[in-house]
Amino acid sequence: QVQFVESGGGLVQAGGSLRLSCLASGFTFGTYAMSWYRQAPGEERELVAAITHLGDSTTYADSVKGRFTISRDNAKNTVYLQMNSLKPEDTAVYYCSAATWVVHYVGPAFGSWGQGTQVTVSS
Numbered sequence: 001q002v003q004f005v006e007s008g009g010g011l012v013q014a015g016g017s018l019r020l021s022c023l024a025s026g027f028t029f030g031t032y033a034m035s036w037y038r039q040a041p042g043e044e045r046e047l048v049a050a051i052t053h054l055g056d057s058t059t060y061a062d063s064v065k066g067r068f069t070i071s072r073d074n075a076k077n078t079v080y081l082q083m084n085s086l087k088p089e090d091t092a093v094y095y096c097s098a099a100t101w102v103v104h105y106v107g108p109a110f111g112s113w114g115q116g117t118q119v120t121v122s123s
Contacts, residue, residue, distance in 0.1 A: 001026045002024075002025075002026040002027050002098070002110050002112050003024070003025045003026050003112075003114065004022055004023070004024050004095070004096050004097065004098075004112070004113065004114030005022065005023045005024075005114055005115075006020060006021070006022045006094060006095060006096055006114050006115065006116055006117040007020070007021050007022075007023075007117055008020040008021050008117060009093075009094060009117030009118045009119045009120075010118075010119070010120070011120045011122065012086055012119075012120070012121055012122070013121070013122050014086060014087055014088055014121055014122065014123050015085060015086065016086050016121070017082070017083060017084045017085075017086065018083045018086065018119060019080060019081070019082050019083070020036070020080065020081040020083065020094055020096075020117060020119075021078055021079075021080055022034075022036075022078060022079045022080075022081075022096030022114070023076075023077060023078050024077050024078070024079070024096070024098065025077060027098060027110075029074060029077040029098075030053060030074040031053055032053055032098040032099065032100075032109055033050055033051060033052050033053050033098070033099040033100065033101035033105065033109075034050065034051055034053075034070075034072055034079040034096060034097070034098060034099055035047060035048075035049065035050035035051070035070075035096065035097050035098075035099040035105070035108065036048040036049050036050075036070060036079070036081045036094060036095070036096050036097075037094070037095045037096075037097060037108075038090075038092035038093065038094045038095070038119075039092055039093050039095070039116075040091060040092040040093075043092075045095070046061065047061055047105075048060070048061050048064055048068065048081070048094070049061070049064065049068055049069075049070035049081060050070065050099050050101065050105045051070045051071065051072055051079065052101050053074075053101070055071065055072050055074075057101075058070055059104070059105050063089070064083075064090075067083065067084050067085045067086075068081060068082065068083050068084070069081070069082040069084075070082075079096055081094065081096075083119070086119075086121045087121060088121045088122065088123045089121075090119060090121050091119060091120050091121050092118075092119060093116040093117065093118050093119075094116060094117050094118075094119055095113050095114055095116045096114065097109070097110065097113060098110055
């Protein structure tokens with residue numbers, strides 16, 4: 001059974017940093033691209049960043065480019081999101097997901113999501 005366990009969220013002041021982690025299981029981690037999404041109250045879930053299965057290519061939402069970095073450790077079945085220069089508009093629940101990547105990022109590979117981790121940025 002596919003599972004994602006996100007961690008590392010919290011309350012931080014604007015300009016601060018957080019590092020999110022997502023431990024995945026139930027599928028062959030090293031053969032799937034991975035992605036981070038976020039959902040703010042009353043809004044749609046949106047893509048934040050994605051990374052290929054080998055980690056050799058990444059893509060980011062325009063709103064986080066230059067501030068966030070996605071990475072992965074295939075030996076640990078874990079994907080990370082380093083978030084720097086955080087802004088109040090980054091406040092959301094952050095989720096990870098396995099992804100489909102064919103030349104470019106396509107979308108989530110499975111229909112399941114973890115519980116997410118809350119990130120709150122105060123001004």
